[in-house]
Amino acid sequence: MPEWLVEHGIGETRAALVENGRIIRAEVERDGALRVGTVATARFAATLAGRRAVLATLDDGAEVMVDSPPRQVGPGARFTVRVVREAITGSRRGKKAKAVVVGDDEALGTGPSLHDRLAADGTPVRPLHAFGPDLLEVAGWSELMEEARTGVVTFPGGTLLIERTEGMTVIDVDGTLDPAPLAVAGARAAAGAIGRLRLGGSIGIDLPTTDNRAARQAAADAFDAAMCVPFERTAVNGFGFMQAIVHRPRASLMELIAGDQALAETLSLYRRAEREPPPGTLVIRAAAAVAAAARAEHDAALSARAGAPVRWQPDPSLTIWQGSAFRTPDETRS
Template identity: 45%
Template sequence: MPEWLREEGIGETRYALVDGDRILAARIAPEGMRRAGEVVRGRLAAVRPRALAKLEDGTEVLLAARPAGVSEGARITIEITRPALPGPEPWKRALGRAVSADVAPVSDAVEATDLPFPPAGRDRLSEAGWDDLLAEADTGRIAFVGGELLVALTPAMTVIDVDGWLKPGELAVAGAAAAGAAIRRLDLQGSIGIDLPSTPGKDARQAAAAALDATLAGEAFERTAVNGFGFLQVVRPRRRPSLLELAHDASAFAARALLRRAARDHGPARLAVNPRVAAVFERHSGWLAALGRQRGGAITLRSDPALAISGGHAEPV
């Protein structure tokens, strides 16, 4: 029976829907990121060209509409409908709507079983392939039997390219199923384009669409038909950044992943990291202090430009 697991780590909270030794779906909520459904207070900062609110911490929120009868500078209550998005368009600010002051917040989190962190005994997320999942988000490459997916961010949509060595009809079906699984695992949302191989005949295209539908059963989504060139579009509600978008901020993504790996051991340590990752830790000094408390020893940094962004590791001292 699939089960949602929740792990409160350093710098982020991790969610995974696990079925045995597989992660079916996942979410990452970075520290400090606003969540959909959160109700906050701010001021109406502008009404043209679009209503804009500014929260007390300086976060700017684009509003769906100007609140009626409210002038610029007035305090308003706002429900966050989507946080700001990392990725190729970092100017995409948070979205929200003005609500009454007594509206109750609606959490975007799932009901999940809490896991201890650092893991005590079994590391259930690692056993289910958490590190492999992060690698998929980082590289955008996902292997399946008969082929490979390449998932990429564009300003218009997330695009999934299907390639492989099966016959076109078989590859279209297998690739559509793999794409649906990737959509769930990487928490892809919004507009998603899937480029399947061109297939002769309507039956093959319908079989590919049916394979995608079966993989996304129970999820909220809409899709187009597969056209004659093998392309279809999937649209899912936009509530938070996908793992692919979080990985686009490569230094912060690598820093938080290293904290999870380093927390599995005990005693003082030195983290050897790329200078860009070191800069992240310097901005978030509390992360290293928290890791030190968990390991029971002081944590220091060694900046090494020869290391890849994702090549950080803990060295005993």
């Protein structure tokens, strides 16, 4: 039976839906992120040129885009909004959080957390702890993060190359199999990647070209069977292209990492450091940009959890993804 493994890490909460020992869906929620379902008071900030939308500022300073607001929403106006999409990062323009105007009698409050959302769908949720077995890693968490960083997903007989554009995410299927079986395997792998990487919005899947209608239908059927989230799609056309639409309430894992690579690696290193066995000072060696993304409150949280001092060691010879964490007895002996 599938279950959600949830880890309340330093700076973010991670979750993976695991079935038969592998991750089929994954979620990451950064601490302090503006959540879907949040109801807050907003103040008109500006009209967005070229569209029926306004920019509004919440009381905490966060900016949201409000589509098709009522006429009374104009300069100087204050009104109540509900967040319907979180901010989408990782592209040249990015997308601000989206909200809709609601009645002033609606109760103000923060939207449900990742843990609360998962618990509400009826699937078993198992909390994980750093001092216990690393079940996320056993299920393939590091491999999943590598897919999210690179956009490269391998499967038997082929590879997916996932590219993000301003208008859609494109998944290109390539491999050594004959076109018809490669299309089926690639469609199945693409569906799996959509679930694991939390891809959403408009998604184009470029399968091998085949003039056999039955082969194209077999690829579409394989895609449908492997999808674990609600979606709509087109048929596979004669050029092997299929488009899928998936609800997109928040950024994909690829967008989350691309939006701030240094922060993403910093939080990953906190995760590794938390699991280093005592005794000794925790030393985190990383590229300068990664070390600079560390926050004092996160260092303090790591120190409290690990029961040891934390020291960052910037290393200009390292690339952004080459950090490491280890214990050294030097400072604990002084």
